[in-house]
Amino acid sequence: MRLPKPRGPVSAALVEGLGRTTPLAAPAASSTDAVVHDDDLQLALWICYEMHYRGFDGVDDAWEWEPSLIALRRTLEERWLAGLRRLVPPVEVEPDRVPAALAELVAADDGPPLAGFLQREATREQFREFVALRSVYHLKEADPHSWAIPRLEGAPKAALVEIQTDEYGGGRVERMHSELFRDVMRALDLDDTYGRYVDDASAVTLAVTNTISLFGLRREFAGALIGHLASFEMTSSLPNRRYGNGLRRLGGDATATRFYDEHVEADAVHEQIAAHDLCGGYAKQHPEAAADILFGAACGLAVEAEFGRDLLDRWAGNPLPRTA
Structure with a gap:
């Protein structure tokens, strides 16, 4: 599978970074409450996760556990978790x-x-x-x-x-x-x-x-x-x-x-x-x-x-x- 087309600064930096061999230097995710509809965040997170499934053409499999990629993923996950907790009240x-x-x-x-x-x-x-x-x-x-x-x-x-x-x-x-x-x-x-x-x-x-x-x-x-x-x-x-x-x-x-x-x-x-x-x-x-x-x-x-x-x-x- 080819890498998807970027939809914002985070996914653009991620797509560009996965084509290199140096650690990622992705910008911070934009601030918005509507993370379920945030194209940049959801695409970047999806790309990070896909490295644990089948990966992408031309992307070294070693990226799956690259520390800079995991750090970006955790940042995006925390924003997505916060969005989910706004969608779903505690039970x-x-x-x-x-x-x-x-x-x-x-x-x-x-x-x-x-x-x-x-x-x-x-x-x-x-x-x-x-x-x-x-x-x-x-x-x-x-x-x-x-x-x-x-x-x-x-x-x-x-x-x-x-x-x-x-x-x-x-x-x-x-x-x-x-x-x-x-x-x-x-x-x-x-x-x-x-x-x-x-x-x-x-x-x-x-x-x-x-x-x-x-x-x-x-x-x-x-x-x-x-x-x-x-x-x-x-x-x-x-x-x-x-x-x-x-x-x-x-x-x-x-x-x-x-x-x-x-x-x-x-x-x-x-x-x-x-x-x-x-x-x-x-x-x-x-x-x-x-x-x-x-x-x-x-x-x-x-x-x-x-x-x-x-x-x-x-x-x-x-x-x-x-x-x-």
């Missing part, structure tokens, strides 16, 4: 109530009606744009959450592996969810190359993946990471049913819609495993992490809601101004 919960609290959080979620719009009204071009943007995450689906596996033990670890085994197709490449998403892209005449649409992705599109990478790469946020996964699984079945129906309305065949249809069935099972066995079990082992689990879940819901709102606003002709 206190008793450890034995974690599964019930997750269910209450999901039930109270009133995110934008993106799935309904895609089911009933979206044009083919709008659906193509949605799929292209989601490819930033779905072409590495499950990878960010898998960072939690070595950080768990006992029943919660077994629960996460059970979920992830389905995500990776039970060992069959053609059933891996990332590969099923490629079928969606091909059906819509999109380029399924990993990272192809990063330059087209809005800040909040990048923020969706950045949130999971933040929780996944920092062991202190193991509770937030599994909470994020739980909210993801607990809110997946109905939207995916609508996405699949919307794609069928636009002429998609069984191969094109299989990614969405698979999630309708699989995530109905996963949501119980995630809430009770994974998060509930982890909270019993680590009572001090109960609030972190709810924080991660709430962050997932809040950032997804911002993504849907941003996309619907742009389609309605009312785009948010970029903050690069």
Whole structure:
């Protein structure tokens, strides 16, 4: 994958620096409260995180743990964490109530009606744009959450592996969810190359993946990471049913819609495993992490809601101004 085009002074300094062998000397991030929509910050953070996944063409793999890159990443992360904490107020919960609290959080979620719009009204071009943007995450689906596996033990670890085994197709490449998403892209005449649409992705599109990478790469946020996964699984079945129906309305065949249809069935099972066995079990082992689990879940819901709102606003002709 090629390095993305910069969107501001921080991402520009980062992209330029990764082409050299000397330590980074990136400028300080700009000051803004709307970090979820800050193109420069989200792109720079996404580039830093991508060094822990597949990296970039022409960039030495040794950059992954270059101290100056990690220092920049930590600076950006602290600003992103502050933004997430503004989006999501603190939640206190008793450890034995974690599964019930997750269910209450999901039930109270009133995110934008993106799935309904895609089911009933979206044009083919709008659906193509949605799929292209989601490819930033779905072409590495499950990878960010898998960072939690070595950080768990006992029943919660077994629960996460059970979920992830389905995500990776039970060992069959053609059933891996990332590969099923490629079928969606091909059906819509999109380029399924990993990272192809990063330059087209809005800040909040990048923020969706950045949130999971933040929780996944920092062991202190193991509770937030599994909470994020739980909210993801607990809110997946109905939207995916609508996405699949919307794609069928636009002429998609069984191969094109299989990614969405698979999630309708699989995530109905996963949501119980995630809430009770994974998060509930982890909270019993680590009572001090109960609030972190709810924080991660709430962050997932809040950032997804911002993504849907941003996309619907742009389609309605009312785009948010970029903050690069």
